[in-house]
Amino acid sequence: MNKLRVADLNVLIKYKYETMLKQAPVYACDFEKADIAISIPDSELEALQAENPHLSINDIEYIFTGAAFYESILDFDGIMLHSSGVCVDGYVYLFSADPGTGKSTHTGLWQKYLGSDKAFIINDDKPAIRLIDDKIYVYGTPWSGKTDQNLNMREELGAIVFIEQSKKNFITPISVAEAIPLIMKQTLRPRELDKANKMLDVLDKILTETPVYRLGCDMSREAVELSYNTIKRSN
Amino acid sequence: MKIKDGYLLRCVAGSNIVVPVGEGSMDFSGVITLNGVGAFLWKCLENGSDKETLTEKLTAEYDVDKATAAEDIDDFLKKLREAGLLDE
Numbered sequence: 034m035n036k037l038r039v040a041d042l043n044v045l046i047k048y049k050y051e052t053m054l055k056q057a058p059v060y061a062c063d064f065e066k067a068d069i070a071i072s073i074p075d076s077e078l079e080a081l082q083a084e085n086p087h088l089s090i091n092d093i094e095y096i097f098t099g100a101a102f103y104e105s106i107l108d109f110d111g112i113m114l115h116s117s118g119v120c121v122d123g124y125v126y127l128f129s130a131d132p133g134t135g136k137s138t139h140t141g142l143w144q145k146y147l148g149s150d151k152a153f154i155i156n157d158d159k160p161a162i163r164l165i166d167d168k169i170y171v172y173g174t175p176w177s178g179k180t181d182q183n184l185n186m187r188e189e190l191g192a193i194v195f196i197e198q199s200k201k202n203f204i205t206p207i208s209v210a211e212a213i214p215l216i217m218k219q220t221l222r223p224r225e226l227d228k229a230n231k232m233l234d235v236l237d238k239i240l241t242e243t244p245v246y247r248l249g250c251d252m253s254r255e256a257v258e259l260s261y262n263t264i265k266r267s268n
Numbered sequence: 269m270k271i272k273d274g275y276l277l278r279c280v281a282g283s284n285i286v287v288p289v290g291e292g293s294m295d296f297s298g299v300i301t302l303n304g305v306g307a308f309l310w311k312c313l314e315n316g317s318d319k320e321t322l323t324e325k326l327t328a329e330y331d332v333d334k335a336t337a338a339e340d341i342d343d344f345l346k347k348l349r350e351a352g353l354l355d356e
Binding site (some may be wrong): 208209210213214217222223224225226229230233236237240241 | 276278279280281282283285287289290298299301
């Protein structure tokens with residue numbers, strides 16, 4: 034078993050395949066008492082692979098240890114949002130959408146045009162969000178989708194942006210009622226009543242305090258200037 | 269009549285939403301948004317009610333005449349039926 038500290042939680046976790054061996058050690062941290070324990074038996078990993086023959090056993094371990102982690106953080110005022118998180122001047126901006134829309138492309142363009150010393154990717158696919166001491170933090174985790182872009186750090190949540198491809202660049206704030214279904218589609222939805230209530234508690238706080246936008250964009254510098262200038266927050 | 273089991277009504281940041289939980293989450297993955305009256309009627313129907321009782325409760329809670337309340341209730345019940353959310 035390995036000991037990690039992820040999203041300010043002590044995680045006791047079993048892993049042995051390539052992606053986790055590569056991405057987890059930066060989160061290594063000794064502790065006495067675990068908050069979360071993740072141990073998927075080999076037989077279960079093999080059964081999951083049999084159900085998903087297009088995935089390797091390494092992929093299966095990476096995906097399902099991540100799923101177990103993100104389900105567990107509901108007990109610690111946390112949720113996952115399927116998004117690419119870019120950190121600038123102490124805030125993280127989360128760009129969310131269905132796979133293939135271009136969230137990583139857009140945050141990559143932030144790095145290109147704002148400079149990769151000013152803008153960095155905290156988690157390219159599945160950042161954790163937690164409420165701590167009345168603040169909303171976004172965390173890098175070892176689970177960052179297809180890319181290895183994640184950082185062992187946290188910063189406050191600046192904004193959530195739902196992104197779509199568009200020939201004409203536009204950005205518009207959206208209401209809570211519009212935002213809720215979009216967020217629910219891009220997070221892990223618990224089936225148990227107790228966990229669903231916990232998820233909605235977190236969502237309540239996030240949506241009360243965080244601006245949410247809809248962004249239509251191409252891959253131009255103007256698209257980055259429009260989104261950055263509209264959503265940036267200052268300390 | 270009664271709302272089917274497996275749905276959770278919550279107010280989130282000022283919006284009334286219904287999400288499926290338990291068995292319901294298997295065949296319905298969306299989110300239902302309700303206005304104030306919708307949320308009020310939903311709560312009445314969670315424990316079971318009939319149209320007459322709903323009309324009484326709605327006119328007592330909101331400044332609305334009986335005929336208008338009955339119409340609103342019919343509309344709401346029709347939507348619930350269409351979405352398969354009602355046990356009759």
